[in-house]
Amino acid sequence: MVSATQQLEVAAKALIPGGVNSATRNVGAPATFASAHGAYMTDVEGRRFTDYHAAFGAILLGHTDERVNDAITAAIRDMDLVGLGATELEVTAARMMVDAIPSVEMVITTMSGSEAVFQALRLARGATGRSRIVKFQGCFHGSYDAIARNVISPADRAYGWDPNSSGVLDDAMQHTHIAEFNDLESVxxxxxxxxDDIAAVILEPVPHNVGALLPEQAFLEGLRRITREHGSVLIFDEVITGFRHALGGYQELCGVTPDLTTFGKAMGNGYPVAGMGGSAELMSNFSSQGGSVMLAGTFNGNSVSMAAAIATIGALQDPELRVHEHLFRLGARMRAGLTEITTDLEIPAVVTGVGSVFVTYFLDGAVRGYRDLLRNDDDAYATFHRRMIDQGSYMYPMALKRNHISYAHTDADVDRTLEQAGDVLAAMAREGAFSAVRQHGRANV
Ligand SMILES: Cc1ncc(COP(=O)(O)O)c(C=O)c1O
Structure with missing residues (x-):
């Protein structure tokens, strides 16, 4: 008897390469979901999972949030997309972003984080007349050619030549130089x-695409100083950290203000919307204001995206909801619980994260930059996440991938997940699944 999952998977694979519309969705069962509400998602077989994947961080308030869905439904009664001038919704959303994000005086909206990054890099190059870019080993900034290299690189290719894709001109990537996070000397x-030829330095202020590297304040301040001294544009890619860690993004927490900021994911709570903003002076280089840097996008500013952003940001601003307080409290509880479990079991682990994001690396010693992550026991990491899925807590089953808590998660969800994690990790310890022996208990909570 062919199951509902198998039927859907067979059809998807016949029609869509690999059966998925984004390669990282191909991580094995359960792979086909029928519904998602609040903190949970249900697969086509009817199995329910507590969702810590959160669509790679796009879900912040919880799935199918009524505030967001109702705002979209109301907006699309009046207009879908006209594609001329600006709508009331676009101006309202822009006002909210300018008010919220310290570095943003003017803003554009796009449909994806990749487009936002691409616009930021093109703007930096256009405004400075320079060609080179500095990025950090381990940071991911989407699919645009110039930064499509050196994310989760194996030891022999880290810091060297490690393109993410074929089909990109070498020249496009060779103008991008790779530095080590938290290491100012490498920059x-x-x-x-x-x-003289560096147009921009781009970074995730917290590199969440390799879990959570915690930025040192002196490093962020040093990047601000160096880029100012050399007339280069400092870009914070806050596609993950933006709105999730604070209304104004991580820059609000660290007090370092970049020249340009990109954001996306959580800002639409699951609907496609992203953006990029910065000083009015830099933003005036766009062709929409008579500058030379092209700005175009048929779907930019459509009613669904704008209504989703307005409703999501509105919820984050609502003092009664206290969204960030809830996210940070549950995140801290989860990290403290995982630290206690791994310490008691004497598993070599570093439990870390920021706010709603939590990560358990399996390695001994402190974590500062990507180089330290090369010591991570990738097999144990993926096995832990895979077995947590079997228990009903969906943690993306691939080494270095992070977990996200949403506003819809409760203390009871955290308690249940910690109980499951205790069982899974105890079993793995009994099986000798961890490659290193713990010397000291460490946590960067
Ligand atoms: C930090 C960062 N920047 C940019 C992107 C690209 O965003 P999108 O997938 O919306 O194109 C991602 C996606 O994961 C990201 O994590």
């Missing part, structure tokens, strides 16, 4: 060689 070295 200074690139500036010593190419300083």
């Amino acid at each position: 200074e070295e690139i500036f010593r060689r190419y300083g």
